[in-house]
Amino acid sequence: MDNTKKFCPHCGTEIKNDAKFCPKCGYALASATTPDDQPREQPQPQAQPQATQTTAGTNANANASDSFADVKRFSGNFFSWWLATIRHPSQVIPNVNRSFGAIAIALEALLTVLTLVSLGKRIVALYSRDVSQAVASMINVNGLLFKAGLIFFFLILLGAAIYVSLSYGFRRLIDDNAPLNFWEFTNQFAGITNLILIFNLITFLLSLITTGANFSSYSLMILFMIPTSVILSVGYIFIIIKDVDNPRIDKFYTLLLAEAALTVAFLIFIYIAGNIVGGSVMNFLQTYYSSFMNSF
Structure with a gap:
């Protein structure tokens, strides 16, 4: 008491x-x-900074886990969409992320560039015995192939953009009721041409197992490259007239104009790309030729 x-x-x-x-x-x-009844101030723990650091580390780990889960979910949705388009290329897949079509086209371009780089390494390895040691030491083959791969990657993307843009323009020309925006149209175009990704993957795998002197493997790779251009051309025509019941212009003339526009656009594209790439190659050869002559 x-x-x-x-x-x-x-x-x-x-x-x-x-x-x-x-x-x-x-x-x-x-x-x-x-005074005796007043509560005494409790001492604060000394390890507060460590607790703060632990909390910050836990939050960082949680954010990293959430980001990984988002990437995993996005990849799964992309693969499901791609698989659905392989089964039914002509059907429209609803509620699709607007970037799926662009990603599929970029993957096709990337596989094409990786195939070209792999073949470039095989050819260099085949003929490197005939190149003198001085020239071989001056030329950075891997660096040169990397730069060439980047150039070809952007050129292929630009070529795909020409296909998509022209087909979108002629689709709007023939069908004034088309409600599609450009990104939805890109998804549908990629859905029709997603088979290209399979052929590009097979071609890339063949380039990895091809030896330098095995020319039969090169012909097999060219054989698998042919369907790529066929699918792209068919997809370009098909998506312009797909589900158009009351065209403003007759479908035959629309496709005729579309093919003519595509031909003109690629002639201009090849001319510009040829000047850019050709000029870069000539500058490269002149630079290394001058360096080679100065070394003697």
Whole structure:
């Protein structure tokens, strides 16, 4: 039992320990606390910075896990969409991410470039015995192939953009009721031509197992490259007239104009790309030829 005496903080009258009001002045004792009744300040733990760092690390790990889950979910959705287009290329897949078509086209271009780079390495390995050591040491083959691969990658993407843009323009020309925006149209175009990704993958795998002197493997690779151009051409024509019931212009003339526009566009594209790439190759050869002559 607590025998400590308590006094009213207002008038000083002695009061009982369990009293709630002073019996003399009526002061409310419940709201008053004596110095002994006041809670003592608890010391703060010294490891607070470490706890903060632990919390920050936990949040970073959680964010990384969420990002990985988002990437995994996005990849799964992309593969499901791609597989659905392989089964039914002419059907429209609803509720598709607007970037799936562009990603599929970029993957096709990437596989094509990887195939060209792999073949370039095989050819260099085949004829490197005939190149002198001085020239071989001056030419960075891997660096040269990497730069050439980047150039071809962007050129292939630009060529695919020409196909998609022209087909979109002629689709809007023939069908004024077409509600598609450009990205939805790109998804449908890629859905029709997604078979190209399979042939490009097979060609790339063949380039990895092809030896330098095995020319029969090269012919097999060329054989697998042929369907790529066929699918691209058929997809270009098909998507322009697909589901068009009341065309503003006759479908025959629309396709005739579309093919003519595609031919003109690629002639201009090849001319510009040839000047750019050809100029870069000539500058490269002149630079290394000058360096080679100065070394003697």
